[in-house]
Amino acid sequence: MEFCRGVSPVIPSRACMMIAGLFLLWIGTASAQDPLLEQEIRVTGQRTTLYEALNVISQQAGCFFIYNSETVKNDKRVRIKPGHQPLRKVLDDLLADPGLDYRVMGRYILIRKKEPAAEISQPAQQPDTLQHILIRGHVYDRQNRAPIPYATVGIVEDNTGTVTNQDGFFMIRIPASGAGSMLTVSHLGYLSEKFPARLLHEQRVDIFLERRVISIQEVIIRYVDPEAVVEKALERRKLNYAVDPVYLTAFYREGVMKNHTCIGYSEAVFRVFKSPWDVSVLSDQVKLMKSRKIQNTDPRDTVFLKLKAGIQSALQLDLVKEVPDFLDLRTPSSYNYRYAGLASYDAKDAYAIHFVQKEGIREALYTGTLYIGKDDFALLGADFEINPDYLELAAENLVLRKSPNLTVRLEKISYSVSYMPYNGRYYLRHVRCDIGLKTRLRRRMATDRFDTFLEFATCRIDTAGVVKFPRQEVLKPGVIFSDQPYTPDDDFWGNFNVIAPEAGLSEALSKIKGKIEEIR
Secondary structure, three states, X not given: OEEEOOOOOOOOOHHHHHHHHHHHHHHHHHHHOOHHHHOEEEEOOEEEEHHHHHHHHHHHHOOEEEEOOOOOOOOOEEEEOOEEEEHHHHHHHHHOOOOEEEEEEOOEEEEEEOOOHHHHOOOOOOHHHOOEEEEEEEEEEOOOOXXXXXXXXXXXXXXXXXXXXXXXXXEEEEXXXXXXXXXXXXXXOEOOEEEEOHHHOOEEEEEEEOEOOOOHHHHHOOOOOHHHHHHHHHHOHHHHEOOOOEEEEEEEEEEEEEOOEEEEEEEEEEEEEEOOOOOOHHHOEEEEEEEEEEEOOOOOOOOEEEOXXXXXXXXXXXXXXXXXXXXXXXXXXXXXXXXXXXXXXXXXXXXXXXXXXXXXXXXXXXXXXXXXXXXXOOEEEEEEEEOHHHHHHHHHHHOOOOOOOEEEEEEEEXXXXXEEEEOOEEEEEEEEEEEEEEEEEOOOOOOEEEEEEEEEEEEEEEOOOOOOOOXXXXXXXXXXXXXXXXXXXXXXXXXXXXXXXXXXXXXXXXHOOOOOOOOO
């Protein structure tokens, strides 16, 4: 991180088209008469919200509903009529909206707006004729309907995926070859859900995850020594992580906010040469494929912030390769460890191990939670931060350059790291770092609030033909990435998976659209 002062400024015949149109219209009608919709279910009468009513019906019919809350008003009060009725009739009565229809695939029912008649009469483009399938939506907790950030969304077989942003929103593009695959959604502490990718094409949907409850038998079966679990995780790296280099196609972004105004935002697609687990992260290479950015500096500003070596930091947060002190118990430890119970991590049972620095140690160390697989002792993820009690001591190492007239007070430095399984090994999936601080110039009462973040998400893993990049193609990870030149390419970005900005950042970006360098 660096503080600076000053200013930087074949066309078918008509008959064929009619046949195609009639065929597609027939397909739509057949879908509406799907046996699943015609099966009778027995429900008890009650008044409740539409959200709860659909959950009740889902259990009775053994089906899964997919919809967008903006289309299906979740909180609307409805009455379920008691008795035996066809599922379609029950849904029609509850939704009471002739503008909605259903599309069925297996046990999944998509509730969506009816397409205009003019569009239905035209031959629709089928997913297998597309370059990709586009799916957008939110991931929520089924119990309290709170958004779930950093949930994993993707096609396991194709190693294609993304993560939700802090608002639980995701947007994913799946190659047409994956049209017949299942989209998997998972997160720590929740049961994974799977949905037919083809069914969700060009849809905006809400996905609700059920919390996974660990049975009491699993919890009390035996005492768990937290330090022994951590030591075991370190010992088993050679069995759990890559022993050969791989290519990671990754999305990277970083941004800086000053007093809730965006002053810098950059994002890129990298091709990363990832060395084996036992080789230093310094051997990893980054090749820049595309990047774009916004810069929004005000000539009146006397203080602004830049994030230095953000890419390098993202790579170094691979805890398996760059083992931090709270993972390495081979030397006298500065931490106390506590077993915090079993957790569910991507449908795997995991030991949650909490750690905090020992009393009497007056250093800016870490506190947080490790998630270690119960069966394989793989490090699945970690959430941690600089101990809030010693944040002021971290400023000396974090702030690389500042004016002597500038006071800097750190308020938060937090990290989140997770790994993804593929072919029996684990690979770095997602990294996030958030830093919050306040600054004040000498002889001024007003303070400025800065918030900055960096985020790295693996979107694809390739294991074939992996060799190092030529030296001239390698990006130095220690640079100030926001200062690097970029080349806009809308066609490229339109076909690649990115992490959508959360609402606050999206709003801030919209206010400065058109300034200096615009993301298009």
